[in-house]
Amino acid sequence: xxxxxxxxxxxxxxxxxxxxxxxxxxxxxxxxxxxxxxxxxxxxxxxxxxxxxxxxxxxxxxxxxxxxxxxxxxxxxxxxxxxxxxxxxxxxxxxxxxxxxxxxxxxxxxxxxxxxxxxxxxxxxxxxxxxxxxxxxxxxxxxxxxxxxxxxxxxxxxxxxxxxxxxxxxxxxxxxxxxxxxxxxxxxxxxxxxxxxxxxxxxxxxxxxxxxxxxxxxxxxxxxxxxxxxxxxxxxxxxxxxxxxxxxxxxxxxxxxxxxxxxxxxxxxxxxxxxxxxxxxxxxxxxxxxxxxxxxxxxxxxxxxxxxxxxxxxxxxxxxxxxxxxxxxxxxxxxxxxxxxxxxxxxxxxxxxxxxxxxxxxxxxxxxxxxxxxxxxxxxxxxxxxxxxxxxxxxxxxxxxxxxxxxxxxxxxxxxxxxxxxxxxxxxxxxxxxxxxxxxxxxxxxxxxxxxxxxxxxxxxxxxxxxxxxx
Amino acid sequence: xxxxxxxxxxxxxxxxxxxxxxxxxxxxxxxxxxxxxxxxxxxxxxxxxxxxxxxxxxxxxxxxxxxxxxxxxxxxxxxxxxxxxxxxxxxxxxxxxxxxxxxxxxxxxxxxxxxxxxxxxxxxxxxxxxxxxxxxxxxxxxxxxxxxxxxxxxxxxxxxxxxxxxxxxxxxxxxxxxxxxxxxxxxxxxxxxxxxxxx
Numbered sequence: 001x002x003x004x005x006x007x008x009x010x011x012x013x014x015x016x017x018x019x020x021x022x023x024x025x026x027x028x029x030x031x032x033x034x035x036x037x038x039x040x041x042x043x044x045x046x047x048x049x050x051x052x053x054x055x056x057x058x059x060x061x062x063x064x065x066x067x068x069x070x071x072x073x074x075x076x077x078x079x080x081x082x083x084x085x086x087x088x089x090x091x092x093x094x095x096x097x098x099x100x101x102x103x104x105x106x107x108x109x110x111x112x113x114x115x116x117x118x119x120x121x122x123x124x125x126x127x128x129x130x131x132x133x134x135x136x137x138x139x140x141x142x143x144x145x146x147x148x149x150x151x152x153x154x155x156x157x158x159x160x161x162x163x164x165x166x167x168x169x170x171x172x173x174x175x176x177x178x179x180x181x182x183x184x185x186x187x188x189x190x191x192x193x194x195x196x197x198x199x200x201x202x203x204x205x206x207x208x209x210x211x212x213x214x215x216x217x218x219x220x221x222x223x224x225x226x227x228x229x230x231x232x233x234x235x236x237x238x239x240x241x242x243x244x245x246x247x248x249x250x251x252x253x254x255x256x257x258x259x260x261x262x263x264x265x266x267x268x269x270x271x272x273x274x275x276x277x278x279x280x281x282x283x284x285x286x287x288x289x290x291x292x293x294x295x296x297x298x299x300x301x302x303x304x305x306x307x308x309x310x311x312x313x314x315x316x317x318x319x320x321x322x323x324x325x326x327x328x329x330x331x332x333x334x335x336x337x338x339x340x341x342x343x344x345x346x347x348x349x350x351x352x353x354x355x356x357x358x359x360x361x362x363x364x365x366x367x368x369x370x371x372x373x374x375x376x377x378x379x380x381x382x383x384x385x386x387x388x389x390x391x392x393x394x395x396x397x398x399x400x401x402x403x404x405x406x407x408x409x410x411x412x413x414x415x416x417x418x419x420x421x422x423x424x425x426x427x428x429x430x431x432x433x434x435x436x437x438x439x440x441x442x443x444x445x446x447x448x449x450x451x452x453x454x455x456x457x458x459x460x461x462x463x464x465x466x467x468x469x470x471x
Numbered sequence: 472x473x474x475x476x477x478x479x480x481x482x483x484x485x486x487x488x489x490x491x492x493x494x495x496x497x498x499x500x501x502x503x504x505x506x507x508x509x510x511x512x513x514x515x516x517x518x519x520x521x522x523x524x525x526x527x528x529x530x531x532x533x534x535x536x537x538x539x540x541x542x543x544x545x546x547x548x549x550x551x552x553x554x555x556x557x558x559x560x561x562x563x564x565x566x567x568x569x570x571x572x573x574x575x576x577x578x579x580x581x582x583x584x585x586x587x588x589x590x591x592x593x594x595x596x597x598x599x600x601x602x603x604x605x606x607x608x609x610x611x612x613x614x615x616x617x618x619x620x621x622x623x624x625x626x627x628x629x630x631x632x633x634x635x636x637x638x639x640x641x642x643x644x645x646x647x648x649x650x651x652x653x654x655x656x657x658x659x660x661x662x663x664x665x666x667x668x669x670x
Contacts (some may be wrong), residue, residue, distance in 0.1 A: 149550035149574050151552040153582065164644075199547055415498045437491075437494055
């Protein structure tokens with residue numbers, strides 16, 4: 001009998017199905033569980049309260065990233081001013097080590113944001129099921145893994161059993177053909193997709209990104225696209241592994257080596273959707289139509305091209321969106337019809353699991369080089385490895401000479417959990433992933449955009465794209 | 472986990488869409504245990520901690536509410552379970568909305584909170600009734616999968632049968648998975664033989 005064509009998601013799913021119950025629930029085997037100090041204590045408290053132990057501790061990876069400071073790191077733990085944050089970082093690092101978990105602590109030279117560290121150390125591999133106590137676990141789909149965020153109770157379940165109950169996935173393929181125009185980045189692509197499909201466009205779906213424009217992306221660019229799949233409402237976003245993926249992984253510390261490498265690559269090559277595979281939803285866009293984008297409002301669908309006016313709720317036919325737009329305009333202090341290019345900013349944040357990688361810093365540095373920022377801002381490289389690599393090619397000097405602070409690595413001002421926050425009412429051009437009310441501190445106003453656009457905005461003192469920066 | 476069967480309680484017509492996890496449980500409170508005032512903290516309280524009288528959750532007409540009714544995309548964003556835990560801490564056991572964030576929904580099931588999806592027109596009708604009669608009780612019947620008030624409904628809702636059974640019994644997934652320990656061990660034997668580099 002001929003095997004019906006399967007999607008990439010189907011193939012990974014079947015390989016990991018331990019038990020399939022009647023109806024839709026599957027007990028799915030989990031390869032790696034990603035953890036951070038923000039929720040470690042909740043997960044371990046839950047585990048201990050049930051007298052459970054960690055089934056395969058070395059398959060759990062824990063990074064200190066949410067609460068770590070981005071300044072004064074040479075002072076070590078003692079220099080962390082907030083006692084509760086310090087205690088929770090120390091708890092992860094001491095307890096995690098005792099329990100045999102793969103801990104990458106604050107002072108470790110590999111330290112960084114979980115979703116930057118796992119790919120760059122080769123922990124993330126094609127065909128894996130990766131879960132994490134963080135919604136941006138979707139990032140790891142860029143290497144052909146099935147990766148998604150879960151809650152702390154589910155993470156406790158994964159640690160105890162190495163499995164998770166999941167409903168059989170519905171799938172969506174987003175095909176992007178053509179070429180992204182000049183000054184248009186992977187960030188602009190994913191923002192365009194969210195603007196077009198909505199923040200619930202991927203709800204309940206496992207998304208596969210495909211097409212020539214996706215294949216042309218570097219691995220770091222693919223990580224940016226998959227990272228924000230959660231902002232599309234998707235369970236996960238994934239991209240079939242290809243030669244670029246294998247080349248990226250070769251030689252990384254946790255990647256397979258020797259005979260295992262050859263066997264792994266052979267297995268990875270089968271990880272693509274078969275011709276004729278069917279998806280529950282298909283979307284196709286032309287990459288050539290994507291332009292630099294920024295959010296104007298407080299949800300990720302409130303995103304417009306940099307040269308477009310802020311929408312007028314009166315022109316919005318959908319009553320729910322109209323109400324949401326009206327609320328967002330008031331929160332953001334904007335008027336309908338206003339151009340983002342006319343909106344002055346107070347601050348610039350370059351970093352995060354979305355855009356804190358070396359390519360991102362190069363993209364921003366190329367805009368900043370030889371110019372001066374007119375508003376304060378800082379760069380937080382996504383990991384200490386990214387920071388070292390950036391310094392080796394002099395990117396730190398470019399940012400510092402332009403007036404930026406060059407800081408240490410962590411989630412930082414993306415969510416402000418470490419205390420890196422804006423003042424109420426301050427407006428920030430940010431390369432992170434969420435523009436929610438209060439995300440960067442109570443009353444903060446966030447405009448999400450690409451590293452190139454954030455850098456250009458720093459120079460201009462108002463929201464700008466790389467094409468608008470004067471020579 | 473407390474079983475969920477029939478809930479008859481005051482419902483708050485919040486109505487808004489895109490109530491994200493950062494609003495439900497702001498990041499700066501994630502390093503301390505869940506507390507009663509966490510839910511929608513920055514919407515409910517001024518910076519000095521005084522309640523914002525104009526915010527609906529502070530309206531005495533809805534005192535003791537256990538059901539919250541919202542629009543689209545309730546609980547989108549972060550995986551933080553605090554966004555769900557804030558609900559029971561503030562007295563809520565059920566959220567009704569047009570749609571929910573996927574991770575938020577999973578987290579509800581792990582904590583005995585019932586997330587109910589109803590069509591937009593139904594949610595609008597329910598909101599209108601609750602606004603017309605502030606403090607009106609809503610009856611959520613999980614065994615029958617219905618929502619009704621004295622003035623509207625019953626509306627039926629869908630729920631995955633496994634999730635329904637767990638809520639009714641107050642079971643969580645760990646108890647269920649315990650039955651499959653041998654199946655997991657057998658799976659691992661084959662899996663790590665086929666994919667030794669993943670061990």
